[in-house]
Amino acid sequence: xxxxxxxxxxxxxxxxxxxxxxxxxxxxxxxxxxxxxxxxxxxxxxxxxxxxxxxxxxxxxxxxxxxxx
Amino acid sequence: xxxxxxxxxxxxxxxxxxxxxxxxxxxxxxxxxxxxxxxxxxxxxxxxxxxxxxxxxxxxxxxxxxxxxxxxxxxxxxxxxxxxxxxxxxxxxxxxxxxxxxxxxxxxxxxxxxxxxxxxxxxxxxxxxxxxxxxxxxxxxxxxxxxxxxxxxxxxxxxxxxxxxxxxxxxxxxxxxxxxxxxxxxxxxxxxxxxxx
Numbered sequence: 339x340x341x342x343x344x345x346x347x348x349x350x351x352x353x354x355x356x357x358x359x360x361x362x363x364x365x366x367x368x369x370x371x372x373x374x375x376x377x378x379x380x381x382x383x384x385x386x387x388x389x390x391x392x393x394x395x396x397x398x399x400x401x402x403x404x405x406x407x
Numbered sequence: 408x409x410x411x412x413x414x415x416x417x418x419x420x421x422x423x424x425x426x427x428x429x430x431x432x433x434x435x436x437x438x439x440x441x442x443x444x445x446x447x448x449x450x451x452x453x454x455x456x457x458x459x460x461x462x463x464x465x466x467x468x469x470x471x472x473x474x475x476x477x478x479x480x481x482x483x484x485x486x487x488x489x490x491x492x493x494x495x496x497x498x499x500x501x502x503x504x505x506x507x508x509x510x511x512x513x514x515x516x517x518x519x520x521x522x523x524x525x526x527x528x529x530x531x532x533x534x535x536x537x538x539x540x541x542x543x544x545x546x547x548x549x550x551x552x553x554x555x556x557x558x559x560x561x562x563x564x565x566x567x568x569x570x571x572x573x574x575x576x577x578x579x580x581x582x583x584x585x586x587x588x589x590x591x592x593x594x595x596x597x598x599x600x601x602x603x604x
Contacts, residue, residue, distance in 0.1 A: 360492050363485035367499070370479035370512050374503055 376404050411548070415450035415561040419443045420544070427534055434537040437568060438472045441575040444565055445469075451593070452561030458592045459584050471578040479512040482577045543567050554594070562593055 372393070379389050386405070390397040412420070422443030427435040445465040447453040456462065475482060478500055481489075486496045503511050536544075546567040551559045569576050569586040579585070590596045 356488055356491055359484065360488035363481055363488050364492070364494070366481060366485070367479055367489070367496070371499075371503070374507055374511050378507060 373404070376400065380404075411551070411557070411559050413450075413558050413560040415447055415452065416547070416559050416564060419447065419452075419561050419564055422446050423540070424534060432534075434535050435540050436537045437539050437543050437571070437573060437575045438476075440540055440543060440564065441472070441568060441579070442469060444561055444568070447561050450561045452565045455562055455565065455589055455592045456584060459588055461579075461582055461584055464582060468578055468582060471581065472574065475574040475578070476513045477510055480574065482574045483581075484577060539571070539573070543571065546570070562589075565589055566593075 376389055376393075379392075386401045387397045390400045393400060409417075419440060420443070423435050423439040426439040426442040430439070432439065442465075444452055445456070445461070445468060461468075478486065478496060481496060489496050500512055543564070544567075547559050547563040550563045550566045550570075551557075554563070556563070565584075566586060566589055569579055569584065569589055576586075587597065
């Protein structure tokens, strides 16, 4: 079908482009998922400290990233 | 740079802000510039799009962009790459939407550039341009210079947009508009090979 589909079908070829593309996509998906979960936790009254502990990062890091929302 | 923008290119920048407002996006992104490009009539860019068969297919493009937003801003090529890892993006989207509501994964660009750009006087808005959109505007200048054009028109914005990886270029390619096909209809490049195919 599309070139991309074709690329995906050859994922077993060890073509670095496919692996790197997947990593990049996964990273962006992760960012979106994190935003959804942090927003949900805040809506349920979680503190930044609690959220940071679950994510395994510092409270400042979470607050800096999502604090304005 | 701004004074070199044609009337149509300025209208695209202003139009992009309008689309970002309509879609309630926090920043003006490349997809909003694409939507504004599709609004143009009787411009070099719109003639190029029309000759590639895109006239009247704006809704189809808009729908494809909306689908990508719902997937967290990931393109179909991204989706295919993830499926190569055994990750089904569609499953993730539907599970997240079950738990957090429809459109929960809709992407919000968190990468607004700093400060106001040279175009802020032009559009007078408070909505910042995302980094990708800023880069696109800068890139359009480079395209015009490489083409030895003294102005920056909407055709240069289109060329810059299709030269960048990402959802807007991919959606355009799905509608038959690629960087190469644009260069062909705008500048007659690669006509010989095109006829062979």
